[in-house]
Amino acid sequence: MHQYPLPTPEDIFSTLNGGTVFSQIDFSDAYLQIEVSEESRELLTLNTHRGLYRYNRLPFGVKTAPGIFQQIMDTLIAGLHGVVAYLDDVIVLLWTEEDHKRNLDALLQRIAEWGFHIRLSKCQFAMPEVNYLGYIINKNGRRPDPNRTAAITRMPVPTNVSQLRSFLGMVNHYGQFIRNLCDVRAPLDRLLRKDARFEWTPRCQQAFDQIISIITYSWLIVTLARRSLLQRMLPITALGQLYRTVTLTGQRKLSRMLLVHSPQQKTLQSN
The missing domain is CATH 3.30.70.270 (Reverse transcriptase/Diguanylate cyclase domain)
Incomplete structure (x- = not known):
């Protein structure tokens, strides 16, 4: 193939x-x-x-x-x-x-x-x-298309796994704009586990409302030609890796990939 x-x-x-x-x-x-x-x-x-x-x-x-x-x-x-x-x-x-x-x-x-x-x-x-x-x-850089973000904010509360996946997929496209997104969406991610029962709890509603609020009010332009890089520790709910790319202008850029892990995997600690 x-x-x-x-x-x-x-x-x-x-x-x-x-x-x-x-x-x-x-x-x-x-x-x-x-x-x-x-x-x-x-x-x-x-x-x-x-x-x-x-x-x-x-x-x-x-x-x-x-x-x-x-x-x-x-x-x-x-x-x-x-x-x-x-x-x-x-x-x-x-x-x-x-x-x-x-x-x-x-x-x-x-x-x-x-x-x-x-x-x-x-x-x-x-x-x-x-x-x-x-x-x-x-x-100056890039910012999310307001028409796209408006579509996210108009989405109703998910009532099944398929609708939740659709919502999180749209949110994840702008994930780098949402600080600690893996923490915010953690209650929603638990509903996607294979053996999980789809039960929309107050914590799920809180996470859903928080994501909508961030998307509605907290967008900032991200400068593409950024000259400095900020680093912070990853939260205990996620592991990640950094990778570096070089732009056409010769500038180096660090990106991150976050992976949400199960409670058993969270017992790992860094030295």
């Missing part, structure tokens, strides 16, 4: 440091612009009441489709400075209008050479800020 990793949002954001001019390119019917091989077409055959049909183009919904398309996009933009892609959403950034125009022209020429089509109605050119991957990005 074809496997190609998608970049994480942090991978993308770490390359956007210091950009002042942004263009956003959207590919029309993204996957459907990719022809599939004759062998693969046999695997994409559909049995209907009107006979057998098979896809000649890469359809949405195929498990490997995102990785295939991302690999093609990464190959397409290879060597283009200040250009990043997440699936069919490509962004161009640079620090001067002259450099931006030159790189944008190079990208559009390459898109034409590869035979791709773009959706002009969803493209933006030479903008001071753009909405990308759920964030508003400009020269």
Whole structure:
């Protein structure tokens, strides 16, 4: 099976440091612009009441489709400075209008050479800020898209595991903005355990309300080109690891990954 990793949002954001001019390119019917091989077409055959049909183009919904398309996009933009892609959403950034125009022209020429089509109605050119991957990005940094956060605050209290997973998934996208998120959401995470009974307690309601309150009132812009790093001890309810990335401008950036553990695992202590 074809496997190609998608970049994480942090991978993308770490390359956007210091950009002042942004263009956003959207590919029309993204996957459907990719022809599939004759062998693969046999695997994409559909049995209907009107006979057998098979896809000649890469359809949405195929498990490997995102990785295939991302690999093609990464190959397409290879060597283009200040250009990043997440699936069919490509962004161009640079620090001067002259450099931006030159790189944008190079990208559009390459898109034409590869035979791709773009959706002009969803493209933006030479903008001071753009909405990308759920964030508003400009020269100062990034902040959560208020439309996305508003959607979270309007979500009703979960009544089952599926609804709770949906809520926490949306919250986790902005997890780095919420201090000690693993502590705040701990009562909710307990409901996701395999042997747990879904019982919405006052502590669950308190955690839910606290998350909504933080998302509603406590957003701050995170500067992408941050020059200093702050470190703090991880709480006893979580273990984590730090990893370092280097941006296009040569700046080093530390990120963290937190994992919530069971009560038995919490007995581990550091020396």
